[in-house]
Structure formats: structure tokens, C-alpha cells
Amino acid sequence: MTSLAPALPVTRRDLTALFAPSSIAIVGASNDPAKYGNWLAVRALRDADTRPAYLINKTRSTILGHPARPALTDLGGPVDLAVIAVPAAGFDEAVEDAITSGVKAIVAITAGLGESGADGLARQNALVARLREADIAMLGPNCLGVLDNTTGLDATVNEFRPGSVSIISQSGNVAIDLAEHFSEQGLGVARFASLGNCADLDVADLIDSCVDHEGTEAIAVYCEGFKDGRKFARAAARAADAGKPVVLLSVGRGAASTRGAASHTGSLVTSNVVLEAVCEATGTELVSSPFEMANLLQVLVRTRPPAGSRVAVPADGGGHASLASDSLEEAGLRVEEFSADLAERVAGELPPTAAVSNPIDVAGGGEQDITCFARVAQRLIESPETDAVLMTGYFGGYGDYDPAVVSGEIQVGRDIAALVAESDASFIAQTMFPDSAAAQALRDSGIAVYRNVEHATWALSRLLVRAEVTSHPLPVLPEPAAPLAETGYWPARRALTAAGIPFVPAAEVATIGELENAVADLQFPLVLKVLGDEHKSDNGGVILNITDHTALVAAWDDVQARLAPPVCSIEEMADLSGAVELIIGVRRDPTFGPIVLVGIGGVYTELLKDTRCALGPITADQARELLQSLRGSALLTGFRGKPAVNIAAAAELVATLSNYAAEHPEIGEIECNPIAVTPTIAVALDARIILDH
Missing domain, CATH: 3.30.470.20 (ATP-grasp fold, B domain)
Incomplete structure (x- = not known):
């Protein structure tokens, strides 16, 4: 029986010293602005009043006008976090110095180790063993550092706008790209961790830490490979169950795992299919680009999942109303006609020319009274006929049309957001003017805003699917059984029959005599199978509907003459008329x-x-x-x-x-x-x- 409960308690690593260190040292601090050691030192010194920052340089007594020490052991006491940015040749010495001085965590910027070949990997593995023996966590090497905007830690080389999404990335440039997309959507970063070579800490360790982090609402992951897939699955499922969705962007996805597949199953279970199955099991959202990731994350952190698939569509134009409705229905959502009562309530807030059956066309209502959007939103939010609202079209552009309307339009955005917050409704917006002050007012107040309606409907549909599964129990691998010694067709049949899988009655035969003996216990019609050929049916190696002894002998002689198989299987033919x-x-x-x-x-x-x-x-x-x-x-x-x-x-x-x-x-x-x-x-x-x- 498959177990869905954890087999053993999972030990999670304490990463307090990585994300909230009481002190920090930059090993390889430099005066040269072209070096990482310089960039990291500048950032560490910015926060030196609240978090002591120490600069380590073997040859210089001052860096950036501040005292420097030749080694960590010269500080006279331990520091929580050491950021190592020295050439690969000096990395072993820097790590040993960190161990001796009692450092609690290391961020290894240094490149040229595990990614450089077999010798570099051996060095890297030996150092990780030493660090684990000393109970010191290491991020990297070959990474761009770590940041935590909730603790003020800045041990990386780029700026990240504060927010509630944590980024865990195996690529520094992809993380920067993500952060730029986040800014466009009004999102920001709670934590950033650059995985690098994942020699010690891996993506699962960092996801687990973010699950326990109050400042993280969602987790964005870019990962090019997983060291321990089941460990990642456990961490991702834990995050989903804690209400902190993991959104995953990956490339390659282990293409080598399907190379040389020898069965139908092997060729159909591609690396991409594997990752999709893992994501479905764990509640992880799989995306295909940084842009798509940002689009999805803004709805995940801003929008309550809809309780059902019925969507109300208020629009300020018939074209946008129809486009949004079509897009919603293509995404599996429903734009149902309102009851007469709800239509009447909506009509009471709009000009007589408005269409109010769903979708809604305000038909000039915005120009006459911009506050109609908030009143219509209230009617829709209050109604038990709607599960979600998608406002679409021109909202945000009225201020450009008439500058006198700007302040009112901004206030309407805030009023709508207040209604949504008070009612806990599911509400998103699409606007032709996503950079307008009114659109920004919606975002700042917690409403997801999109430029394109297809992106809005895609995000809403993903949110609905996500809401349908609230827990993600994962299967536990059983203890291994005695390994198989043979794997031919008949050894496979015998093993699977013993495991409880039913097969039709059959016998293994190598000679006409064995065939004659076997059919005494079988019922016609029969099937004769040539063994040892994966595509035996394509090659004429399966003879069906053998109705009597004469036909059986003829079939035997035929396959012997054409294929000369060393062994065959004679089986009762299943009745497939209703199968x-x-x-x-x-x-x-x-x-x-x-x-x-x-x-x-x-x-x-x-x-x-x-x-x-x-x-x-x-x-x-x-x-x-x-x-x-x-x-x-x-x-x-x-x-x-x-x-x-x-x-x-x-x-x-x-x-x-x-x-x-x-x-x-x-x-x-x-x-x-x-x-x-x-x-x-x-x-x-x-x-x-x-x-x-």
C-alpha cells in the first residue's frame, strides 16, 4: 500500500546566520571598483552602524578608508557570516580560516571550483565535507551573494526593491531580470539567494527557510538542475501547504534522463513531463519565462483565489468586454448572464445605454461619473452570483483625457481596493494604461493589474486551479526489495503476477513439443507472441485469433520460418469486444x-x-x-x-x-x-x- 505520510522527521537547517547575521566579514575586500570584493564591501559598510562589518585583505591594512585585517582569525572573535570573494587559488585557505575562527555561515562568491572540472569538483566536495563537520552552512560557490530586505542584509552586487517575494536563483542575471519584471508589476523582493554550484545549501534548503520567514509571501525559483528531487518536492509541498506558493522557472530539465529510452513509457515520460508531474504533486507553479513568472506572482500575492469559475466583467467598451469574455471562457472560466435582479442593481449605477447582463459595458459612464466603477464593483462583489471580477478596458486613461479627473480616478482605484479588502473578494484588473496613476493606485492597494487581458485571464485561471487543492501529501519510497535477476518477458510476467497484477493464462514455449503440451491447459482462441522484439506486432511477431490446432501449427511454422525466435509465448486471447x-x-x-x-x-x-x-x-x-x-x-x-x-x-x-x-x-x-x-x-x-x- 502506498504511504502518503512522512516516513521520518525531516531535519531543516538553521539559516539565521545566512539571512540575519549579527555581524559580517568580506573576505577579499578590495579598493578596486572592478572587483566583487569592492562592491560587497561598499554594501556591507552601508549597514555597519547596525551590523558590524569587517574587511579582510591579506595585503592591505585599509580598504575604502576602513581598517582591514589579513585573516578572519585576526579579528579576535567570530563573525556570523563570511562572504568570500577571493580567487579560486586562495579559496581553500579562506574556508579553513573561517572554520578556525568560528564563522556560522559562508557565502562563496569565488568561481573556478566545482564548475571547472573534475579536480575543481573534488576540491569543492572536500571543503563541503569540512564545513558540514564544523556545522557551517555555505551558499555557492560561484554565486552572486545573498540579500534579506527584512533584516537589512545586503551581501550581493545588485539592487533589489523591497517586497514580499523571495528569489532563489541559480543564475544571477536571471534573478536581476526577474527583479526588473517585478518592479514593472509593483512587486518587490523579500530575500534573494544565489545558488551558484549548490555545493552545500541547495534549493530545497532555501525554500524551507523562506517558508519559515514571515516576510516571504511567495517564492520565485530559477533552477537549472536538482541535486535531490525528492527533497525539493518535500520543500515545495510544504511551502504550498503553508500558503507560500513556489513558482518555478527551469531550463533543460534533465534531457539526458530520457536519452536512449527503450520502452514506450521511456519515450513518453520526457524530462519536461517529469517536472510537470512533480509540480502538480507539490502545488508548484511551473512557468516558461521571467515575464510569465512575474505575471503569475502578482496575482498569487495580491488576489484571493475565486471560490468558483463565475466571473463578472465590467468594461468601458463593448470590444474590451467581448475580448475579455472570450479569453475567460477559453481559459475555462464562465461569464454567465446575470439574474434580472443583479442586472437591475448594476443598471442603477450606469447610464441607460449601458449593457448590464454580463459582460458589462458602462457606455460612457466613466466620462459622466468616474465613481461609477467603484459602485458597479460593489454591486458585483456583494452578489452571490459572482466568484470573481475582472475589470477591463480604459480605466486609468480618463485622467489623460481630462486632467481634472486624475485625482478622482486615483481615488476610485483606492476605493475599489478598499471594497475588495473589506469583502475579501477575488478581483483583478486589465487596463490599456498600466503605468497610469490610477493603475498604480490599484497595485499599491493590493489589486493585480495587467496590460493584456489574456495574461489576466491566464493568471486568474491558474489561481482557480490552485484553490482546488489545499494539501499536497507526497508518496514515500518504500524499502528496496531484493533486486531482479532476470528481465525477459516471462521473468517480468512471473514477477508482476507475484506482485498481484493479473495476466491472461499463458505458457512459455521454445519447441513444437512444448507448444503441444502447453495448449492442453489453454482455451482457444489463442495468441502466439515472438519474444525478444520490442515492436513485435509491427514485425508480424504477434499472431492473433488462432482458433484451432491446425491454425496453431501453421502460425508456429510461419513465425519460425520468418523470424526464427528462440522462444515464444502462447496465450489465451482476451475478449476485447467491450474493452x-x-x-x-x-x-x-x-x-x-x-x-x-x-x-x-x-x-x-x-x-x-x-x-x-x-x-x-x-x-x-x-x-x-x-x-x-x-x-x-x-x-x-x-x-x-x-x-x-x-x-x-x-x-x-x-x-x-x-x-x-x-x-x-x-x-x-x-x-x-x-x-x-x-x-x-x-x-x-x-x-x-x-x-x-
Whole structure:
């Protein structure tokens, strides 16, 4: 049975000295403005009145007009945080000095270690072992530093506007890019941590620290690779359950993990699919660009998730009203016609020419009385007919049209935000004038504002999906079972049968004599399969519907003449007249472990690619949800008069296979394709196990 409870308590690292040090030392402080040691020293000295800052330079007694010491051990006492910005040749000495002097945390700016080749990696690993023995946390090396705007710590080389989103990034430039997009959206940064080589602290350690940080409302992660995928999953799920969403931007996503895939499952479970499955399991939001990340984050930190999919659309133009409505419906949201009562209430706030059935066109109401937007918003927020409001169009531009309106338009923005805050409503805005004072008033008061309506509707739809799952229990990997010794078709059948997966009656045969003996215990019609060929059906290695002994001998002679197989399988032919064929499989990702796949199967598996994946192992209930989320799920529940098939039996089979794969870490790929699901049973018709090399 799959366990969804934590197997053992997780030990989280105390990173107080990294983000809120009582003192800081810059090792490699410099007078040269072209060096990191100079930039870091300047920033550390800015805060020296509240956080003592010490400058370390082996050859100079003063830096930037302040005293400098040749080593940390010359300070006469420990410091909490040492930021090391020395050449790679001097890094080992600097680390040993930090250990000797009692430093509690290190930020390693130094490059030329683990990323430089095998020798550099060996040096890096040896130093990490020394630091862990001394209980000293290290960020980096090869990173751009750390910042915490809530504690005043600035140990990095760029400015980050204060705010409530923490950035954890493996690329310094991407972090800077993100921060620029944040500023455009009125967002800011609570913390910034540059991962660098992740030699000691990794993305999961930093996510965990941000979950416990009061100043962090959401966590933006750019990561090019994960050292421990399951550790990341635990941290991300913990963040989601704590109400601090993780938004992930990644590249590459482990393309090598699918290179040389030997099964259908292996080719279908790509690196991108793996990451999507992990994100779904953990409540992590996966995005494709810094711009998309900023767009999503502003709604995550500013907007209450809607309780349902009904959206009211107040607009100041028929075109924008229609465009917004179409975009919402394409995103899976509903723009339903108002009741006569609500339409009448809205009409009471607008000119007689206004359209009030949803979407709303204020039809000149803004020019006549800018406060109508706030009154209409109030009517919509108060109504039980709406789950969310998307205000769209010209709002924010009236002040440009008539400067006398500017102050009133700004006040309306504040009034709307006050209504939203008081009612805890789900409300977002799209405007042609996102840089206007009125739009800024909305942002400053807590309303998410977008320039493009498709971005607004996309963000709102993501928010709705997110609200539907409130907890993210993760599967625990079982203790490994005795490893498999054989992985051919029949060894796989025997192993999976013992694990509880049903197969049709069959026998393994190598000679005509063995065939004759085997069929005595089988019922016609039969299937003859040539073994050892992945695509045996394509190559004529599967003979179906053998109805009698004469046809059986003819089929045997045919495959022997054409293919000369060393061994075959003779099997009873399943009645597929009312069956649906599925593929189920598991691929072991080197970072995240077993990934379960279900899909419409048989010979059309790779053509249709109607599959869904999940972080394994999974329960039967989870397997059922996966099956019902397939595009072709109508085939399972009855389509065009056909009877529904036994989804529960199929789900049990999926869960059993996922648990078996999880118990055998030596398995790289395992699949049953197809399994036949009838109105009464689910039975495997084929099996394939490939060991990890």
C-alpha cells in the first residue's frame, strides 16, 4: 500500500546566520571598483552602524578608508557570516580560516571550483565535507551573494526593491531580470539567494527557510538542475501547504534522463513531463519565462483565489468586454448572464445605454461619473452570483483625457481596493494604461493589474486551479526489495503476477513439443507472441485469433520460418469486444525517482500520446484520478452506447505496478502495454522491464 505520510522527521537547517547575521566579514575586500570584493564591501559598510562589518585583505591594512585585517582569525572573535570573494587559488585557505575562527555561515562568491572540472569538483566536495563537520552552512560557490530586505542584509552586487517575494536563483542575471519584471508589476523582493554550484545549501534548503520567514509571501525559483528531487518536492509541498506558493522557472530539465529510452513509457515520460508531474504533486507553479513568472506572482500575492469559475466583467467598451469574455471562457472560466435582479442593481449605477447582463459595458459612464466603477464593483462583489471580477478596458486613461479627473480616478482605484479588502473578494484588473496613476493606485492597494487581458485571464485561471487543492501529501519510497535477476518477458510476467497484477493464462514455449503440451491447459482462441522484439506486432511477431490446432501449427511454422525466435509465448486471447486498451508504466527519473504513466494504449500509444503522469508511487484513488483526466476518458465511462469499463480494477492495477517499481530501484523502465479493461476486469496483455544501467 502506498504511504502518503512522512516516513521520518525531516531535519531543516538553521539559516539565521545566512539571512540575519549579527555581524559580517568580506573576505577579499578590495579598493578596486572592478572587483566583487569592492562592491560587497561598499554594501556591507552601508549597514555597519547596525551590523558590524569587517574587511579582510591579506595585503592591505585599509580598504575604502576602513581598517582591514589579513585573516578572519585576526579579528579576535567570530563573525556570523563570511562572504568570500577571493580567487579560486586562495579559496581553500579562506574556508579553513573561517572554520578556525568560528564563522556560522559562508557565502562563496569565488568561481573556478566545482564548475571547472573534475579536480575543481573534488576540491569543492572536500571543503563541503569540512564545513558540514564544523556545522557551517555555505551558499555557492560561484554565486552572486545573498540579500534579506527584512533584516537589512545586503551581501550581493545588485539592487533589489523591497517586497514580499523571495528569489532563489541559480543564475544571477536571471534573478536581476526577474527583479526588473517585478518592479514593472509593483512587486518587490523579500530575500534573494544565489545558488551558484549548490555545493552545500541547495534549493530545497532555501525554500524551507523562506517558508519559515514571515516576510516571504511567495517564492520565485530559477533552477537549472536538482541535486535531490525528492527533497525539493518535500520543500515545495510544504511551502504550498503553508500558503507560500513556489513558482518555478527551469531550463533543460534533465534531457539526458530520457536519452536512449527503450520502452514506450521511456519515450513518453520526457524530462519536461517529469517536472510537470512533480509540480502538480507539490502545488508548484511551473512557468516558461521571467515575464510569465512575474505575471503569475502578482496575482498569487495580491488576489484571493475565486471560490468558483463565475466571473463578472465590467468594461468601458463593448470590444474590451467581448475580448475579455472570450479569453475567460477559453481559459475555462464562465461569464454567465446575470439574474434580472443583479442586472437591475448594476443598471442603477450606469447610464441607460449601458449593457448590464454580463459582460458589462458602462457606455460612457466613466466620462459622466468616474465613481461609477467603484459602485458597479460593489454591486458585483456583494452578489452571490459572482466568484470573481475582472475589470477591463480604459480605466486609468480618463485622467489623460481630462486632467481634472486624475485625482478622482486615483481615488476610485483606492476605493475599489478598499471594497475588495473589506469583502475579501477575488478581483483583478486589465487596463490599456498600466503605468497610469490610477493603475498604480490599484497595485499599491493590493489589486493585480495587467496590460493584456489574456495574461489576466491566464493568471486568474491558474489561481482557480490552485484553490482546488489545499494539501499536497507526497508518496514515500518504500524499502528496496531484493533486486531482479532476470528481465525477459516471462521473468517480468512471473514477477508482476507475484506482485498481484493479473495476466491472461499463458505458457512459455521454445519447441513444437512444448507448444503441444502447453495448449492442453489453454482455451482457444489463442495468441502466439515472438519474444525478444520490442515492436513485435509491427514485425508480424504477434499472431492473433488462432482458433484451432491446425491454425496453431501453421502460425508456429510461419513465425519460425520468418523470424526464427528462440522462444515464444502462447496465450489465451482476451475478449476485447467491450474493452479499452491502456498503457501503464513507470520510468525512474535519476533525480525525482519513479514517475507513473497512464494512457490510452495498444498500437496507437505513441501516435495518440494521450497520457498523464504522476510522482510515484501512487494510490488507487490517485490512479483513478489520472485515468479520468485523460482526453479519452470518455472511453472508460461509456462512449456511443458502449458499457463503462471497470476503472476501479484498472486503478488498482496501476497502483500495484507503481508500488512494485518503487520497491525496485534497479528498474529503469517498466510497462504493461496494453492492459485490457472490460466492464468486469482489468488484465495485462504484455509486460516489459528494463533495468537501469
